[in-house]
Amino acid sequence: MRDEFLGVQSLLMAEVFEPLFEFIEENEIEVEDLWLDIFQSALPRPAPPVEPTYQDYNDTGAIYLPEDIDKWIAFEEAMERYRAALEPFNNSNPDDELARDYICDFFNDAPSEYAIVETLEKAFKPFDDAGGDQLSNTYFVAVQTFIEKFSLRYDVRRPSFNRRMSIYPTLPGLFTKMLRDLRLSSAQDAALAELMASFEETIRDLHDERSPRRVKQCIAAQFNLLEAMLSQHPNILAYNAAMENRIPQGQKANTFGAMCNKAGVWPHNKVMESAKAIYSFASDYPGIRHGGNPANQLREVDMRDLLSISVILTGFSPYLSPTMDPEKIYLD
Template identity: 40%
Template structure:
Protein backbone atom coordinates (compact mmCIF):
# COMPACT_ATOMS: atom_id res chain seq x y z
CA UNK A 1 0.00 0.00 0.00
CA UNK A 2 1.20 3.51 -0.83
CA UNK A 3 -0.91 5.05 1.92
CA UNK A 4 -3.56 6.50 -0.38
CA UNK A 5 -7.24 5.65 -0.10
CA UNK A 6 -7.76 5.14 -3.83
CA UNK A 7 -5.33 2.20 -3.86
CA UNK A 8 -7.03 0.62 -0.85
CA UNK A 9 -10.56 1.23 -2.14
CA UNK A 10 -11.17 -2.36 -3.39
CA UNK A 11 -11.15 -3.42 0.27
CA UNK A 12 -13.66 -0.79 1.40
CA UNK A 13 -16.53 -3.07 0.45
CA UNK A 14 -15.64 -6.01 2.67
CA UNK A 15 -14.01 -4.05 5.49
CA UNK A 16 -16.54 -1.22 5.82
CA UNK A 17 -19.81 -1.53 3.87
CA UNK A 18 -20.48 -5.22 4.52
CA UNK A 19 -19.62 -4.97 8.20
CA UNK A 20 -21.75 -1.86 8.54
CA UNK A 21 -24.72 -3.69 7.01
CA UNK A 22 -24.23 -6.50 9.53
CA UNK A 23 -24.63 -4.06 12.42
CA UNK A 24 -27.65 -4.77 14.60
CA UNK A 25 -30.69 -2.77 13.48
CA UNK A 26 -28.95 -1.49 10.33
CA UNK A 27 -31.74 -0.32 7.98
CA UNK A 28 -32.58 -2.67 5.13
CA UNK A 29 -32.40 0.26 2.72
CA UNK A 30 -28.78 1.03 3.68
CA UNK A 31 -27.25 0.18 0.31
CA UNK A 32 -29.98 1.95 -1.64
CA UNK A 33 -29.38 5.05 0.47
CA UNK A 34 -25.63 4.82 -0.06
CA UNK A 35 -26.14 4.37 -3.78
CA UNK A 36 -28.26 7.50 -3.91
CA UNK A 37 -25.74 9.46 -1.84
CA UNK A 38 -22.57 8.35 -3.59
CA UNK A 39 -23.41 7.57 -7.19
CA UNK A 40 -23.72 10.66 -9.40
CA UNK A 41 -27.28 11.29 -10.49
CA UNK A 42 -27.57 11.36 -14.29
CA UNK A 43 -28.03 14.83 -15.72
CA UNK A 44 -29.90 15.55 -18.95
CA UNK A 45 -27.89 17.04 -21.80
CA UNK A 46 -28.33 20.70 -22.64
CA UNK A 47 -30.81 21.18 -25.46
CA UNK A 48 -29.40 22.83 -28.60
CA UNK A 49 -30.63 26.14 -29.93
CA UNK A 50 -33.67 26.10 -32.18
CA UNK A 51 -32.79 25.43 -35.84
CA UNK A 52 -32.75 28.43 -38.13
CA UNK A 53 -32.48 26.92 -41.63
CA UNK A 54 -35.17 24.74 -43.25
CA UNK A 55 -35.65 23.30 -46.72
CA UNK A 56 -38.81 23.46 -48.82
CA UNK A 57 -40.27 20.48 -46.94
CA UNK A 58 -39.77 22.15 -43.58
CA UNK A 59 -36.86 19.92 -42.63
CA UNK A 60 -33.63 21.18 -41.11
CA UNK A 61 -31.28 22.35 -43.84
CA UNK A 62 -28.08 23.44 -42.11
CA UNK A 63 -25.57 20.52 -41.91
CA UNK A 64 -24.01 21.93 -38.74
CA UNK A 65 -27.39 22.26 -37.03
CA UNK A 66 -28.35 18.75 -38.16
CA UNK A 67 -25.13 17.36 -36.66
CA UNK A 68 -25.79 19.14 -33.36
CA UNK A 69 -29.36 17.81 -33.25
CA UNK A 70 -28.20 14.25 -33.92
CA UNK A 71 -25.54 14.52 -31.23
CA UNK A 72 -28.15 15.81 -28.78
CA UNK A 73 -30.49 12.93 -29.59
CA UNK A 74 -27.75 10.39 -28.88
CA UNK A 75 -26.90 12.13 -25.60
CA UNK A 76 -30.57 12.19 -24.63
CA UNK A 77 -30.94 8.48 -25.28
CA UNK A 78 -27.85 7.78 -23.18
CA UNK A 79 -29.21 9.95 -20.38
CA UNK A 80 -32.54 8.12 -20.39
CA UNK A 81 -30.78 4.77 -20.10
CA UNK A 82 -28.65 6.02 -17.22
CA UNK A 83 -31.64 7.62 -15.49
CA UNK A 84 -33.66 4.40 -15.66
CA UNK A 85 -30.72 2.40 -14.31
CA UNK A 86 -30.24 4.89 -11.47
CA UNK A 87 -33.91 4.88 -10.51
CA UNK A 88 -33.98 1.09 -10.66
CA UNK A 89 -30.95 0.88 -8.38
CA UNK A 90 -32.31 3.08 -5.61
CA UNK A 91 -35.57 1.13 -5.54
CA UNK A 92 -34.14 -2.35 -6.13
CA UNK A 93 -34.00 -5.34 -3.85
CA UNK A 94 -31.11 -5.31 -1.38
CA UNK A 95 -28.92 -7.88 -3.16
CA UNK A 96 -29.21 -6.12 -6.52
CA UNK A 97 -28.33 -2.68 -5.21
CA UNK A 98 -25.42 -4.16 -3.23
CA UNK A 99 -23.94 -5.46 -6.48
CA UNK A 100 -24.56 -2.25 -8.39
CA UNK A 101 -23.06 -0.12 -5.63
CA UNK A 102 -20.00 -2.33 -5.33
CA UNK A 103 -19.29 -2.34 -9.05
CA UNK A 104 -20.46 1.14 -9.92
CA UNK A 105 -18.83 3.15 -7.17
CA UNK A 106 -15.35 1.76 -7.68
CA UNK A 107 -15.59 2.51 -11.40
CA UNK A 108 -16.85 6.03 -10.71
CA UNK A 109 -14.10 7.10 -8.29
CA UNK A 110 -11.22 8.28 -10.43
CA UNK A 111 -9.12 10.30 -7.97
CA UNK A 112 -7.90 10.29 -4.39
CA UNK A 113 -9.96 13.37 -3.61
CA UNK A 114 -13.12 11.67 -4.91
CA UNK A 115 -12.47 8.61 -2.74
CA UNK A 116 -12.06 10.78 0.37
CA UNK A 117 -15.21 12.73 -0.47
CA UNK A 118 -17.16 9.48 -0.91
CA UNK A 119 -16.40 8.32 2.63
CA UNK A 120 -17.31 11.73 4.01
CA UNK A 121 -20.58 11.89 2.08
CA UNK A 122 -21.43 8.36 3.19
CA UNK A 123 -21.19 9.46 6.82
CA UNK A 124 -23.77 12.19 6.28
CA UNK A 125 -26.28 9.75 4.80
CA UNK A 126 -25.54 7.05 7.40
CA UNK A 127 -26.05 9.56 10.20
CA UNK A 128 -29.36 10.64 8.64
CA UNK A 129 -30.82 7.15 8.34
CA UNK A 130 -29.20 5.36 11.28
CA UNK A 131 -28.51 7.99 13.91
CA UNK A 132 -25.63 7.90 16.38
CA UNK A 133 -25.51 4.12 16.72
CA UNK A 134 -24.91 3.44 13.04
CA UNK A 135 -22.75 6.51 12.41
CA UNK A 136 -20.48 5.67 15.36
CA UNK A 137 -20.13 2.14 14.04
CA UNK A 138 -19.18 3.60 10.65
CA UNK A 139 -16.58 5.90 12.20
CA UNK A 140 -15.02 2.99 14.07
CA UNK A 141 -14.90 0.87 10.92
CA UNK A 142 -13.20 3.64 8.95
CA UNK A 143 -10.68 4.25 11.75
CA UNK A 144 -9.83 0.54 11.75
CA UNK A 145 -9.54 0.61 7.96
CA UNK A 146 -7.11 3.55 8.08
CA UNK A 147 -4.96 1.76 10.64
CA UNK A 148 -5.09 -1.61 8.87
CA UNK A 149 -3.93 -0.24 5.52
CA UNK A 150 -1.68 2.47 6.97
CA UNK A 151 -3.51 5.23 5.12
CA UNK A 152 -2.18 8.77 5.26
CA UNK A 153 -5.18 10.29 7.04
CA UNK A 154 -6.42 11.21 10.48
CA UNK A 155 -10.15 10.97 11.07
CA UNK A 156 -11.64 13.88 13.00
CA UNK A 157 -15.12 13.60 14.43
CA UNK A 158 -17.87 13.86 13.56
CA UNK A 159 -16.31 12.73 10.25
CA UNK A 160 -13.58 14.46 8.28
CA UNK A 161 -10.42 12.94 6.79
CA UNK A 162 -7.25 15.02 7.09
CA UNK A 163 -3.83 14.22 5.56
CA UNK A 164 -1.02 13.49 8.01
CA UNK A 165 2.49 14.93 7.83
CA UNK A 166 3.98 11.48 7.30
CA UNK A 167 1.40 10.82 4.59
CA UNK A 168 2.24 14.03 2.76
CA UNK A 169 5.93 13.14 2.80
CA UNK A 170 5.19 9.63 1.55
CA UNK A 171 3.12 11.04 -1.29
CA UNK A 172 5.89 13.49 -2.18
CA UNK A 173 8.34 10.60 -2.52
CA UNK A 174 5.77 8.65 -4.55
CA UNK A 175 5.31 11.56 -6.96
CA UNK A 176 9.06 11.97 -7.30
CA UNK A 177 9.32 8.32 -8.28
CA UNK A 178 6.48 8.65 -10.78
CA UNK A 179 7.93 11.84 -12.27
CA UNK A 180 11.46 10.49 -12.62
CA UNK A 181 10.29 7.15 -14.03
CA UNK A 182 8.92 8.98 -17.08
CA UNK A 183 12.40 10.21 -18.05
CA UNK A 184 15.26 7.78 -18.68
CA UNK A 185 17.92 10.20 -17.41
CA UNK A 186 16.02 11.10 -14.24
CA UNK A 187 15.07 7.46 -13.69
CA UNK A 188 18.73 6.47 -13.64
CA UNK A 189 19.67 9.21 -11.19
CA UNK A 190 16.73 8.36 -8.93
CA UNK A 191 17.86 4.75 -9.02
CA UNK A 192 21.38 5.76 -7.98
CA UNK A 193 19.99 7.65 -4.99
CA UNK A 194 17.72 4.81 -3.88
CA UNK A 195 20.52 2.27 -4.26
CA UNK A 196 22.83 4.44 -2.14
CA UNK A 197 20.09 4.71 0.47
CA UNK A 198 19.61 0.93 0.54
CA UNK A 199 23.36 0.40 0.88
CA UNK A 200 23.16 1.96 4.35
CA UNK A 201 21.67 -1.32 5.57
CA UNK A 202 25.15 -2.80 5.33
CA UNK A 203 26.37 -0.15 7.76
CA UNK A 204 25.77 3.59 8.10
CA UNK A 205 29.41 4.51 7.64
CA UNK A 206 30.43 8.12 6.96
CA UNK A 207 31.39 7.14 3.41
CA UNK A 208 27.96 5.62 2.69
CA UNK A 209 26.16 8.56 4.27
CA UNK A 210 28.12 11.03 2.15
CA UNK A 211 27.48 8.97 -0.98
CA UNK A 212 23.75 8.99 -0.27
CA UNK A 213 23.62 12.77 0.23
CA UNK A 214 25.66 13.23 -2.94
CA UNK A 215 23.23 11.12 -4.97
CA UNK A 216 20.25 13.05 -3.63
CA UNK A 217 21.86 16.39 -4.44
CA UNK A 218 22.47 15.07 -7.95
CA UNK A 219 18.80 14.16 -8.20
CA UNK A 220 17.63 17.65 -7.26
CA UNK A 221 20.12 19.13 -9.70
CA UNK A 222 18.79 16.89 -12.46
CA UNK A 223 15.11 17.73 -11.93
CA UNK A 224 15.96 21.41 -11.52
CA UNK A 225 17.78 21.53 -14.85
CA UNK A 226 14.56 20.81 -16.76
CA UNK A 227 12.43 23.32 -14.86
CA UNK A 228 10.98 26.23 -16.87
CA UNK A 229 13.35 29.20 -17.33
CA UNK A 230 16.36 27.28 -15.99
CA UNK A 231 19.54 27.30 -18.07
CA UNK A 232 22.08 26.33 -15.41
CA UNK A 233 23.20 22.85 -14.44
CA UNK A 234 24.35 23.58 -10.88
CA UNK A 235 21.94 23.48 -7.97
CA UNK A 236 22.99 26.86 -6.61
CA UNK A 237 22.27 28.65 -9.88
CA UNK A 238 19.11 26.61 -10.44
CA UNK A 239 17.82 27.96 -7.12
CA UNK A 240 18.42 31.47 -8.46
CA UNK A 241 16.63 30.82 -11.74
CA UNK A 242 13.51 28.81 -10.87
CA UNK A 243 11.61 31.83 -9.52
CA UNK A 244 9.37 29.77 -7.24
CA UNK A 245 10.50 30.88 -3.78
CA UNK A 246 8.07 32.78 -1.52
CA UNK A 247 10.93 34.44 0.40
CA UNK A 248 14.58 35.10 -0.28
CA UNK A 249 15.68 33.37 2.93
CA UNK A 250 14.05 30.11 1.86
CA UNK A 251 15.99 30.29 -1.38
CA UNK A 252 19.16 31.02 0.58
CA UNK A 253 18.47 28.02 2.81
CA UNK A 254 18.38 25.74 -0.23
CA UNK A 255 21.59 27.27 -1.53
CA UNK A 256 23.21 26.83 1.88
CA UNK A 257 22.47 23.11 1.87
CA UNK A 258 23.96 22.95 -1.62
CA UNK A 259 27.08 24.76 -0.38
CA UNK A 260 27.31 22.30 2.50
CA UNK A 261 27.29 19.37 0.07
CA UNK A 262 30.11 21.00 -1.90
CA UNK A 263 32.23 22.09 1.06
CA UNK A 264 31.99 19.03 3.31
CA UNK A 265 34.91 16.78 2.36
CA UNK A 266 33.91 13.73 0.37
CA UNK A 267 30.26 14.48 -0.40
CA UNK A 268 30.43 16.00 -3.88
CA UNK A 269 34.01 17.27 -4.01
CA UNK A 270 37.21 17.20 -2.01
CA UNK A 271 35.60 20.06 -0.14
CA UNK A 272 37.04 22.46 2.39
CA UNK A 273 38.40 20.50 5.36
CA UNK A 274 38.59 23.62 7.52
CA UNK A 275 34.78 23.91 7.48
CA UNK A 276 34.20 20.41 8.85
CA UNK A 277 33.24 20.29 12.54
CA UNK A 278 32.85 16.52 12.88
CA UNK A 279 32.32 13.40 10.76
CA UNK A 280 28.94 12.57 9.25
CA UNK A 281 26.47 10.51 11.30
CA UNK A 282 23.17 8.79 10.62
CA UNK A 283 21.22 11.71 12.09
CA UNK A 284 22.83 13.95 9.47
CA UNK A 285 21.61 11.69 6.71
CA UNK A 286 18.06 11.73 8.07
CA UNK A 287 17.99 15.50 8.52
CA UNK A 288 19.63 16.40 5.21
CA UNK A 289 17.56 13.89 3.20
CA UNK A 290 14.33 15.31 4.61
CA UNK A 291 15.50 18.88 3.94
CA UNK A 292 16.55 18.14 0.36
CA UNK A 293 13.32 16.28 -0.37
CA UNK A 294 11.35 19.21 1.00
CA UNK A 295 12.97 21.54 -1.52
CA UNK A 296 11.92 19.38 -4.49
CA UNK A 297 8.52 21.08 -5.13
CA UNK A 298 10.34 24.37 -5.70
CA UNK A 299 12.68 22.87 -8.29
CA UNK A 300 10.20 21.28 -10.69
CA UNK A 301 6.75 21.96 -12.11
CA UNK A 302 6.09 18.23 -12.46
CA UNK A 303 4.85 17.76 -8.88
CA UNK A 304 1.30 18.65 -7.85
CA UNK A 305 1.11 20.22 -4.39
CA UNK A 306 -2.65 19.62 -4.31
CA UNK A 307 -2.21 15.94 -5.03
CA UNK A 308 0.64 15.58 -2.56
CA UNK A 309 -1.47 17.09 0.20
CA UNK A 310 -4.50 15.08 -0.87
CA UNK A 311 -6.98 17.70 -2.06
CA UNK A 312 -6.31 17.57 -5.80
CA UNK A 313 -7.15 15.30 -8.68
Protein backbone atom coordinates (compact mmCIF):
# COMPACT_ATOMS: atom_id res chain seq x y z
CA MET A 1 0.00 0.00 0.00
CA ARG A 2 1.41 3.36 -1.11
CA ASP A 3 -1.06 5.39 1.01
CA GLU A 4 -2.11 6.98 -2.30
CA PHE A 5 -4.79 6.47 -4.93
CA LEU A 6 -2.16 4.94 -7.17
CA GLY A 7 -2.29 1.29 -6.27
CA VAL A 8 -6.03 1.21 -5.55
CA GLN A 9 -7.26 3.42 -8.40
CA SER A 10 -8.79 0.43 -10.22
CA LEU A 11 -11.28 0.12 -7.34
CA LEU A 12 -12.63 3.66 -7.69
CA MET A 13 -15.33 2.69 -10.17
CA ALA A 14 -16.66 -0.17 -8.04
CA GLU A 15 -16.27 1.61 -4.69
CA VAL A 16 -17.28 5.19 -5.56
CA PHE A 17 -18.94 5.72 -8.93
CA GLU A 18 -21.06 2.61 -9.51
CA PRO A 19 -22.68 2.84 -6.04
CA LEU A 20 -23.54 6.46 -6.87
CA PHE A 21 -25.47 5.36 -9.94
CA GLU A 22 -27.22 2.68 -7.88
CA PHE A 23 -28.16 5.43 -5.43
CA ILE A 24 -29.56 7.46 -8.34
CA GLU A 25 -31.73 4.52 -9.41
CA GLU A 26 -32.94 3.69 -5.91
CA ASN A 27 -33.91 7.31 -5.23
CA GLU A 28 -35.36 7.85 -8.72
CA ILE A 29 -33.17 10.89 -9.32
CA GLU A 30 -33.60 12.14 -12.87
CA VAL A 31 -30.25 12.41 -14.62
CA GLU A 32 -29.27 12.47 -18.26
CA ASP A 33 -25.85 11.64 -19.69
CA LEU A 34 -24.20 11.98 -16.28
CA TRP A 35 -21.20 9.87 -17.30
CA LEU A 36 -20.69 12.23 -20.21
CA ASP A 37 -20.97 15.26 -17.92
CA ILE A 38 -18.34 13.77 -15.60
CA PHE A 39 -16.14 13.01 -18.60
CA GLN A 40 -16.41 16.54 -19.99
CA SER A 41 -16.02 18.29 -16.62
CA ALA A 42 -13.43 16.18 -14.84
CA LEU A 43 -11.31 14.10 -17.19
CA PRO A 44 -8.04 15.68 -18.38
CA ARG A 45 -7.58 15.95 -22.13
CA PRO A 46 -4.39 14.19 -23.29
CA ALA A 47 -1.63 16.77 -23.67
CA PRO A 48 0.85 16.72 -26.57
CA PRO A 49 4.54 16.43 -25.71
CA VAL A 50 6.73 19.51 -25.88
CA GLU A 51 9.03 19.47 -28.88
CA PRO A 52 12.66 19.51 -27.72
CA THR A 53 15.20 22.22 -28.47
CA TYR A 54 18.06 20.96 -30.59
CA GLN A 55 21.68 22.01 -30.23
CA ASP A 56 22.71 22.31 -33.88
CA TYR A 57 21.68 21.76 -37.52
CA ASN A 58 23.70 20.89 -40.60
CA ASP A 59 23.80 22.89 -43.85
CA THR A 60 20.51 21.41 -45.01
CA GLY A 61 18.74 22.31 -41.77
CA ALA A 62 18.63 18.77 -40.38
CA ILE A 63 19.73 17.66 -36.94
CA TYR A 64 22.79 15.45 -36.89
CA LEU A 65 24.20 15.34 -33.37
CA PRO A 66 23.59 11.95 -31.70
CA GLU A 67 22.02 13.51 -28.61
CA ASP A 68 19.67 15.59 -30.82
CA ILE A 69 18.67 12.50 -32.75
CA ASP A 70 17.90 10.72 -29.48
CA LYS A 71 15.71 13.67 -28.45
CA TRP A 72 13.88 13.54 -31.77
CA ILE A 73 13.25 9.79 -31.47
CA ALA A 74 11.94 10.19 -27.92
CA PHE A 75 9.69 13.06 -29.08
CA GLU A 76 8.27 11.01 -31.96
CA GLU A 77 7.54 8.11 -29.62
CA ALA A 78 5.81 10.50 -27.22
CA MET A 79 3.75 11.90 -30.11
CA GLU A 80 2.62 8.39 -31.03
CA ARG A 81 1.49 7.78 -27.46
CA TYR A 82 -0.31 11.12 -27.49
CA ARG A 83 -2.17 10.32 -30.73
CA ALA A 84 -3.09 6.89 -29.39
CA ALA A 85 -4.51 8.48 -26.22
CA LEU A 86 -6.30 11.30 -28.05
CA GLU A 87 -8.38 9.06 -30.32
CA PRO A 88 -10.40 7.30 -27.58
CA PHE A 89 -10.77 10.63 -25.77
CA ASN A 90 -12.34 12.24 -28.84
CA ASN A 91 -14.48 9.19 -29.57
CA SER A 92 -15.91 9.20 -26.05
CA ASN A 93 -17.02 12.81 -26.11
CA PRO A 94 -20.52 12.48 -27.65
CA ASP A 95 -21.57 9.16 -26.09
CA ASP A 96 -22.56 8.52 -22.44
CA GLU A 97 -21.67 4.81 -22.51
CA LEU A 98 -18.32 5.39 -24.20
CA ALA A 99 -17.64 8.14 -21.65
CA ARG A 100 -18.22 5.64 -18.86
CA ASP A 101 -15.79 3.17 -20.45
CA TYR A 102 -13.20 5.92 -20.88
CA ILE A 103 -13.50 6.95 -17.22
CA CYS A 104 -13.04 3.33 -16.16
CA ASP A 105 -9.94 2.96 -18.36
CA PHE A 106 -8.59 6.27 -17.06
CA PHE A 107 -8.74 5.15 -13.44
CA ASN A 108 -7.24 1.74 -14.28
CA ASP A 109 -4.24 3.36 -15.96
CA ALA A 110 -4.06 6.86 -14.47
CA PRO A 111 -0.96 8.84 -15.50
CA SER A 112 -0.29 10.28 -12.04
CA GLU A 113 -1.57 10.70 -8.50
CA TYR A 114 -2.36 14.33 -9.24
CA ALA A 115 -4.53 13.38 -12.23
CA ILE A 116 -6.66 11.10 -10.04
CA VAL A 117 -7.04 13.68 -7.28
CA GLU A 118 -7.97 16.46 -9.71
CA THR A 119 -10.51 14.25 -11.49
CA LEU A 120 -12.19 13.28 -8.21
CA GLU A 121 -12.32 16.93 -7.16
CA LYS A 122 -13.84 18.07 -10.46
CA ALA A 123 -16.38 15.24 -10.51
CA PHE A 124 -18.19 16.83 -7.56
CA LYS A 125 -19.82 19.53 -9.73
CA PRO A 126 -21.53 17.18 -12.26
CA PHE A 127 -23.07 15.23 -9.37
CA ASP A 128 -24.14 18.50 -7.74
CA ASP A 129 -25.61 19.82 -11.00
CA ALA A 130 -27.49 16.56 -11.59
CA GLY A 131 -28.89 15.95 -8.12
CA GLY A 132 -28.14 18.90 -5.88
CA ASP A 133 -27.07 18.43 -2.29
CA GLN A 134 -28.62 14.97 -2.06
CA LEU A 135 -26.37 13.54 -4.77
CA SER A 136 -23.26 15.66 -4.23
CA ASN A 137 -23.24 14.88 -0.51
CA THR A 138 -23.48 11.17 -1.31
CA TYR A 139 -20.52 11.53 -3.68
CA PHE A 140 -18.53 13.41 -1.04
CA VAL A 141 -19.17 10.68 1.54
CA ALA A 142 -18.27 7.97 -0.99
CA VAL A 143 -14.87 9.56 -1.69
CA GLN A 144 -14.27 10.15 2.02
CA THR A 145 -15.19 6.53 2.83
CA PHE A 146 -12.87 5.25 0.11
CA ILE A 147 -9.97 7.26 1.56
CA GLU A 148 -10.66 5.97 5.08
CA LYS A 149 -11.17 2.36 3.93
CA PHE A 150 -7.79 2.20 2.20
CA SER A 151 -5.96 4.40 4.73
CA LEU A 152 -5.03 7.00 2.14
CA ARG A 153 -3.19 10.03 3.47
CA TYR A 154 -5.72 12.66 2.45
CA ASP A 155 -8.35 14.95 3.93
CA VAL A 156 -11.50 15.82 1.99
CA ARG A 157 -13.13 19.21 2.34
CA ARG A 158 -16.52 20.32 1.11
CA PRO A 159 -16.77 23.18 -1.38
CA SER A 160 -16.70 26.67 0.09
CA PHE A 161 -16.59 30.17 -1.37
CA ASN A 162 -17.58 28.82 -4.82
CA ARG A 163 -14.67 26.39 -4.88
CA ARG A 164 -14.93 22.71 -5.76
CA MET A 165 -14.52 19.83 -3.35
CA SER A 166 -10.86 19.60 -2.34
CA ILE A 167 -8.64 16.64 -1.51
CA TYR A 168 -5.59 17.66 0.51
CA PRO A 169 -2.46 15.64 1.36
CA THR A 170 -2.00 15.26 5.11
CA LEU A 171 1.25 15.77 6.99
CA PRO A 172 1.76 11.99 7.44
CA GLY A 173 1.17 11.62 3.71
CA LEU A 174 3.80 14.22 2.87
CA PHE A 175 6.35 12.55 5.13
CA THR A 176 5.60 9.11 3.69
CA LYS A 177 6.03 10.41 0.14
CA MET A 178 9.22 12.23 1.07
CA LEU A 179 10.70 9.00 2.45
CA ARG A 180 9.68 7.11 -0.67
CA ASP A 181 11.15 9.80 -2.89
CA LEU A 182 14.37 9.68 -0.86
CA ARG A 183 14.54 5.95 -1.51
CA LEU A 184 13.89 6.42 -5.23
CA SER A 185 16.45 9.22 -5.41
CA SER A 186 19.07 7.07 -3.68
CA ALA A 187 18.37 4.13 -5.99
CA GLN A 188 19.67 6.13 -8.95
CA ASP A 189 23.24 5.76 -7.68
CA ALA A 190 24.83 2.48 -6.57
CA ALA A 191 26.78 4.01 -3.68
CA LEU A 192 23.76 5.92 -2.37
CA ALA A 193 21.56 2.85 -2.78
CA GLU A 194 23.97 0.88 -0.61
CA LEU A 195 23.97 3.57 2.07
CA MET A 196 20.17 3.72 1.98
CA ALA A 197 20.00 -0.04 2.39
CA SER A 198 22.41 0.15 5.33
CA PHE A 199 20.27 2.81 7.02
CA GLU A 200 17.10 0.78 6.55
CA GLU A 201 18.87 -2.30 7.88
CA THR A 202 19.77 -0.49 11.10
CA ILE A 203 16.09 0.44 11.49
CA ARG A 204 15.09 -3.21 11.12
CA ASP A 205 17.73 -4.28 13.62
CA LEU A 206 15.96 -2.26 16.31
CA HIS A 207 13.18 -4.84 16.28
CA ASP A 208 15.27 -7.22 18.36
CA GLU A 209 17.32 -4.77 20.41
CA ARG A 210 16.43 -1.13 21.02
CA SER A 211 19.68 -0.34 22.75
CA PRO A 212 21.73 2.90 22.74
CA ARG A 213 24.30 1.14 20.56
CA ARG A 214 21.78 0.38 17.86
CA VAL A 215 20.21 3.83 18.09
CA LYS A 216 23.66 5.30 17.45
CA GLN A 217 24.10 3.00 14.47
CA CYS A 218 20.82 4.23 12.98
CA ILE A 219 21.74 7.88 13.40
CA ALA A 220 25.23 7.33 11.99
CA ALA A 221 23.87 5.42 8.97
CA GLN A 222 21.44 8.20 8.11
CA PHE A 223 24.16 10.83 8.41
CA ASN A 224 26.36 8.78 6.09
CA LEU A 225 23.57 8.69 3.51
CA LEU A 226 22.83 12.42 3.63
CA GLU A 227 26.50 13.41 3.60
CA ALA A 228 27.11 11.27 0.52
CA MET A 229 24.00 12.70 -1.10
CA LEU A 230 25.18 16.26 -0.51
CA SER A 231 28.60 15.41 -1.93
CA GLN A 232 26.90 14.61 -5.26
CA HIS A 233 24.87 17.81 -5.42
CA PRO A 234 25.63 19.65 -8.70
CA ASN A 235 26.64 22.81 -6.83
CA ILE A 236 29.17 20.88 -4.75
CA LEU A 237 30.52 19.00 -7.76
CA ALA A 238 30.92 22.28 -9.67
CA TYR A 239 32.62 24.00 -6.74
CA ASN A 240 35.06 21.13 -6.18
CA ALA A 241 35.84 20.94 -9.90
CA ALA A 242 36.61 24.67 -9.92
CA MET A 243 38.91 24.26 -6.92
CA GLU A 244 40.71 21.38 -8.61
CA ASN A 245 41.30 23.40 -11.76
CA ARG A 246 42.69 26.40 -9.93
CA ILE A 247 46.41 27.04 -9.92
CA PRO A 248 47.35 26.50 -7.19
CA GLN A 249 44.52 24.13 -6.33
CA GLY A 250 41.93 25.50 -3.91
CA GLN A 251 40.45 23.83 -0.86
CA LYS A 252 37.62 21.48 -1.82
CA ALA A 253 34.41 21.21 0.18
CA ASN A 254 34.75 17.70 1.57
CA THR A 255 33.19 17.91 5.02
CA PHE A 256 29.48 18.19 5.69
CA GLY A 257 29.89 21.68 7.15
CA ALA A 258 31.99 22.93 4.25
CA MET A 259 29.54 21.46 1.75
CA CYS A 260 26.65 23.14 3.54
CA ASN A 261 28.48 26.46 3.15
CA LYS A 262 28.87 25.96 -0.61
CA ALA A 263 25.62 24.18 -1.50
CA GLY A 264 23.60 27.37 -2.10
CA VAL A 265 20.28 25.67 -1.31
CA TRP A 266 19.26 27.26 1.97
CA PRO A 267 16.50 29.89 2.38
CA HIS A 268 18.24 31.41 5.41
CA ASN A 269 21.54 31.07 7.23
CA LYS A 270 19.78 29.79 10.34
CA VAL A 271 18.43 26.81 8.40
CA MET A 272 21.93 26.03 7.19
CA GLU A 273 23.30 26.43 10.71
CA SER A 274 20.70 24.02 12.05
CA ALA A 275 21.84 21.36 9.57
CA LYS A 276 25.45 21.92 10.55
CA ALA A 277 24.57 21.90 14.25
CA ILE A 278 22.81 18.54 14.12
CA TYR A 279 25.82 17.15 12.24
CA SER A 280 28.11 18.54 14.93
CA PHE A 281 26.04 16.67 17.51
CA ALA A 282 26.68 13.39 15.69
CA SER A 283 30.41 14.08 15.53
CA ASP A 284 30.68 15.25 19.14
CA TYR A 285 28.45 12.66 20.81
CA PRO A 286 30.49 9.59 21.81
CA GLY A 287 30.05 6.59 19.57
CA ILE A 288 27.95 7.98 16.74
CA ARG A 289 30.40 9.17 14.11
CA HIS A 290 33.56 9.47 16.22
CA GLY A 291 34.82 8.95 19.72
CA GLY A 292 33.30 12.33 20.49
CA ASN A 293 33.58 14.29 23.68
CA PRO A 294 32.20 12.38 26.70
CA ALA A 295 32.14 15.59 28.74
CA ASN A 296 29.42 17.00 26.47
CA GLN A 297 27.14 13.97 26.77
CA LEU A 298 24.10 14.84 28.89
CA ARG A 299 22.53 11.38 28.85
CA GLU A 300 22.52 8.15 26.87
CA VAL A 301 20.63 8.22 23.58
CA ASP A 302 17.34 6.31 23.38
CA MET A 303 14.36 5.87 21.05
CA ARG A 304 13.30 9.50 21.54
CA ASP A 305 16.47 10.56 19.83
CA LEU A 306 16.10 8.04 17.03
CA LEU A 307 12.61 9.25 16.17
CA SER A 308 13.33 12.97 16.52
CA ILE A 309 16.68 13.03 14.75
CA SER A 310 15.53 10.74 11.93
CA VAL A 311 12.59 13.05 11.25
CA ILE A 312 14.87 16.11 11.34
CA LEU A 313 17.41 14.57 8.99
CA THR A 314 14.75 13.34 6.58
CA GLY A 315 13.39 16.88 6.53
CA PHE A 316 16.73 18.15 5.25
CA SER A 317 16.84 15.67 2.35
CA PRO A 318 15.01 17.87 -0.24
CA TYR A 319 17.75 20.48 0.25
CA LEU A 320 20.54 17.95 -0.20
CA SER A 321 19.23 15.95 -3.16
CA PRO A 322 18.53 17.76 -6.46
CA THR A 323 16.61 14.74 -7.78
CA MET A 324 13.88 15.05 -5.14
CA ASP A 325 11.02 17.16 -6.52
CA PRO A 326 9.09 18.98 -3.74
CA GLU A 327 6.13 19.63 -6.04
CA LYS A 328 5.75 15.92 -6.73
CA ILE A 329 6.26 15.09 -3.06
CA TYR A 330 3.32 17.35 -2.22
CA LEU A 331 1.04 15.91 -4.87
CA ASP A 332 1.85 13.84 -7.94
